[in-house]
Amino acid sequence: MRYALYFTPPKDDPLTSLAALWLGRDAFSDEIFSDKAIGPVPAGHAELTADPRRYGFHATLKAPFELAGSVTERDLLDVAAEFASQTKAFTIPELVLGQIGHFFALVPGSLHQPLQDFASRVVKTFEPFRAPLSDHDVARRQPEGLTEPQRANLLRWGYPYVNDEFRFHMTLTGRVPAERQAEMHDVLLERFADHTGKPLDVSGLAVFIEDERGAPFTVRSWLPLAGA
Template identity: 50%
Template sequence: MRYAIYFTPPSGDPLSKVAANWLGRNPFSGEAVKTPVIRSFETEEIARLTVEPRRYGFHATLKAPFRLDEKFTERDLLSALMHFASSAGPVTIPRLQVAALGHFFALVPDEPLPELDQLANDVVVAFDRFRAPASDAEKARRRPETLSISQLRNLEQWGYPHAFEDFRFHMTLTGRVEEKDRLRVARILDEFFEPVLNEPVDIANLALFIETRPGAPFEVHSLHPLAMPSLTGSGTGAGRKKSA
């Protein structure tokens, strides 16, 4: 079993609904969602593009998937997560945009947010004691030969290469997209997500996701509200409209 600490909007949030429709799975219920019909885009192509992010569910990584150290139980992890959330404040992303990150596409903030980067840094450090050391096979899956020096250092120390100065908040929408297809895929993603991109997104919870067995889909175990008032003055009251 592996655990991960992610951000994902509540299940009823419009962004969650649109993302589940695109990815083809609801990580809260674990149920498949019918693949959308998009003109000039084959259903099979959408299914192929989303096969990897579908397994992980719509999310932004804060603490990458890890096996629990044998010194701890799931109850210990949950207790620490609730305590951390009660002492951390929400962050509001004014607007998301579709962006290409290397060979894949994701939703990212359209402006730098140092307070969001700091929240991610704090999560990485606070929960590392629960992480069992990465095995050689787990490290190999990160393709260390492709990583920078700082990413290799992060992989060794924190079990994940994209932390601290190498962190970028993103919510993955596709797997690898061939260069010849990227302009077309970008255009379709912009159109598909356009109805929800102009609404602010409140990072107002931490989500515990669980992979029950190797290769199984990740599912939401629980959401933990960030309870401390925002120091930036942009708390949950400024966020997106919730559906009825």
């Protein structure tokens, strides 16, 4: 079993519902949705959303990890609850549609330091719960293609994109072929128009679980931040 610390809006948030329909699965309930549930979609929609569908709608804070041998799930959940209760909710000023390489995601309109600081605190607070990466897991990250700071992060924190390398993103697609990127951009811009160009409340911390490697990630616990 693996665990992850993610951000996702609350279960009943309109963005959560819309993203679940778009991806084809709700990470809170594990309910599956067919393309028919959201109306017209691009050709190959199910394939183009397969990877983010498995992970559920989220932004990674602490990437998936196996528990260290000295701790239990109860320990993790207790510390997560304490962390959330002592961390103030805040707002990202603007959410926009972004393209990162060959995939699309909802991202902040500009770098927001409170968000960077929040993510870094999550990484460091929950590091004692993470078992060391196996050689296979390190190789899977293709360290030869990472920058030196990213390789150092991978070995120190188990994930390349933390601290100064962290960029908040809520993934909406897998890899989209170059010839289809303009079409996908327009579809997503229309589909998520009610949520882009507007603030996003960071009001909770979610513990996700993966029962076995390759299984869908589901929400084990969603914890409101202080003042949310």
